[in-house]
Amino acid sequence: MGGTRLTGTAEGGGNRLFKNNRDGTFTDVTSRAGLAKTGWACGVCVADYNNDGFDDIFVSGWGDNILYRNNGDGTFTDVTKASGLKQSAGRWGTGCTFLDYNRDGNLDLFVANYIGSFDPAKAPKPGMAANCQYSGMPVLCGPRGFPFGQHSLYRNNGDGSFTDVSVQSGIAKARNSYGLTAIAADFDDDGWPDIYVACDSTPSLLFLNNHDGTFREEGALRGVAYSEDGQEQAGMGVAVNDYDLDGHLDIFKTNFADDTSNVYHNDGRGSFDDVTRRVGLGVENRFVSWGSGIVDLDNNGLPDLFAVTGNVYPNLERLSPNYPVKSPRILFRNLGGGRFEELFEAGKALAEAHVSRGCAFGDFDNDGDLDILIVNLNETPSLLRNDLSSSNHWLKVKLIGKISNRSAIGARLVIKAGDQTQTQEIQSQSSFLSCNDPRLHFGLGSATSAEIKVRWPNGGWQSFSKVESNQLVSIKEGVGIVPTIGWRA
Numbered sequence: 443m444g445g446t447r448l449t450g451t452a453e454g455g456g457n458r459l460f461k462n463n464r465d466g467t468f469t470d471v472t473s474r475a476g477l478a479k480t481g482w483a484c485g486v487c488v489a490d491y492n493n494d495g496f497d498d499i500f501v502s503g504w505g506d507n508i509l510y511r512n513n514g515d516g517t518f519t520d521v522t523k524a525s526g527l528k529q530s531a532g533r534w535g536t537g538c539t540f541l542d543y544n545r546d547g548n549l550d551l552f553v554a555n556y557i558g559s560f561d562p563a564k565a566p567k568p569g570m571a572a573n574c575q576y577s578g579m580p581v582l583c584g585p586r587g588f589p590f591g592q593h594s595l596y597r598n599n600g601d602g603s604f605t606d607v608s609v610q611s612g613i614a615k616a617r618n619s620y621g622l623t624a625i626a627a628d629f630d631d632d633g634w635p636d637i638y639v640a641c642d643s644t645p646s647l648l649f650l651n652n653h654d655g656t657f658r659e660e661g662a663l664r665g666v667a668y669s670e671d672g673q674e675q676a677g678m679g680v681a682v683n684d685y686d687l688d689g690h691l692d693i694f695k696t697n698f699a700d701d702t703s704n705v706y707h708n709d710g711r712g713s714f715d716d717v718t719r720r721v722g723l724g725v726e727n728r729f730v731s732w733g734s735g736i737v738d739l740d741n742n743g744l745p746d747l748f749a750v751t752g753n754v755y756p757n758l759e760r761l762s763p764n765y766p767v768k769s770p771r772i773l774f775r776n777l778g779g780g781r782f783e784e785l786f787e788a789g790k791a792l793a794e795a796h797v798s799r800g801c802a803f804g805d806f807d808n809d810g811d812l813d814i815l816i817v818n819l820n821e822t823p824s825l826l827r828n829d830l831s832s833s834n835h836w837l838k839v840k841l842i843g844k845i846s847n848r849s850a851i852g853a854r855l856v857i858k859a860g861d862q863t864q865t866q867e868i869q870s871q872s873s874f875l876s877c878n879d880p881r882l883h884f885g886l887g888s889a890t891s892a893e894i895k896v897r898w899p900n901g902g903w904q905s906f907s908k909v910e911s912n913q914l915v916s917i918k919e920g921v922g923i924v925p926t927i928g929w930r931a
């Protein structure tokens with residue numbers, strides 16, 4: 443998905459769907475698939491909301507949110523109005539994530555809203571207000587002063603339609619935030635999905651699931667609303683994974699320039715410590731950071747931290763060399779023991795300067811390592827192929843729900859290989875308003891086999907021992923390991 447300019451022509455903007463040809467190349471099938479549309483699109487999340495075996499697409503944006511139903515024949519149909527997801531005029535939808543918040547087997551939908559009602563004609567000009575200055579220099583206006591957006595939760599009725607339950611679920615109570623990326627994951631290890639929202643210029647939000655169809659917002663109480671020194675931040679991207687292999691899902695949140703990204707360490711009960719400086723990330727605050735990932739890029743079993751960057755104020759570069767418009771990608775290598783080091787010489791592709799926003803992680807060429815797709819402003823995306831040359835082993839797992847939702851959104855995988863135990867969950871949105879490969883990837887280091895434990899979204903467990911490394915394993919709920927269709931190493 444992509445946006446266009448407020449005035450003039452689309453200039454090549456709009457949605458894009460690229461089909462993987464399985465030979466290292468892609469074909470643009472946007473028009474053929476019925477997805478051609480221009481507008482102000484922001485976020486995307488993917489899941490099989492109607493449990494028919496085909497992944498559907500939800501696109502959020504200013505003016506329009508769109509639900510595209512996958513017809514199963516390579517085409518999609520806009521079913522936004524029929525499904526009950528049409529939003530009111532002027533609302534600016536951003537973060538979105540499918541989740542089964544009531545564990546009934548049907549995927550519900552959470553949508554974050556950046557601004558409640560946005561009219562470009564009424565927006566203040568650079569320098570006219572306090573939110574239109576940065577370091578004393580006039581810039582494009584930030585969100586402060588605009589009406590807050592109300593975040594929305596839609597319950598899946600199981601018949602292809604949704605009901606707005608924002609008020610009765612408690613989601614609508616959180617009214618004072620400019621929401622961006624949204625991730626659903628079980629942060630307090632109680633078997634029910636919670637929701638974390640990175641917010642711009644306001645405290646970030648953590649909605650904890652009460653198991654009765656309602657949520658309570660406890661971001662400040664749980665330690666993930668502010669910086670370590672208690673300041674509001676410009677939260678952009680979010681990644682969730684277990685970086686220190688203690689079995690609990692931690693949070694990596696990216697922020698604006700002159701501020702570090704956050705690493706929030708989970709104590710296993712849904713309370714977090716800001717360990718940004720302790721783990722070694724306090725050295726980097728030069729750039730505006732966006733898409734992010736806690737991903738094992740060298741298959742050694744220790745998830746690394748990756749982020750893309752790019753400024754939002756094109757005029758600042760002329761006023762100060764400290765604020766370049768284009769900037770490089772950021773990579774912190776996991777050293778183990780809860781420590782990271784920034785890598786400055788990790789390949790030419792990482793050093794290239796761009797104005798980037800979203801990024802997604804997945805093994806597009808099925809060679810056993812994670813590649814990265816990056817969305818850049820005013821230029822083509824960047825596809826970074828990982829040419830890992832180490833002898834480390836890996837395992838990739840695809841989950842297929844049967845009793846739970848077909849996409850297995852919310853399922854937890856625990857992989858034990860050697861003396862390492864890794865924990866991941868399948869998520870519908872991650873990074874910055876992006877969606878990753880749903881096949882979960884695990885680096886195994888020197889281990890040649892692993893034990894797999896799956897906790898399905900409905901709470902049931904399955905276990906598999908001595909699964910050989912260097913393969914994609916497909917597991918169907920209640921059945922077990924099944925043949926993988928279409929896999930080609």
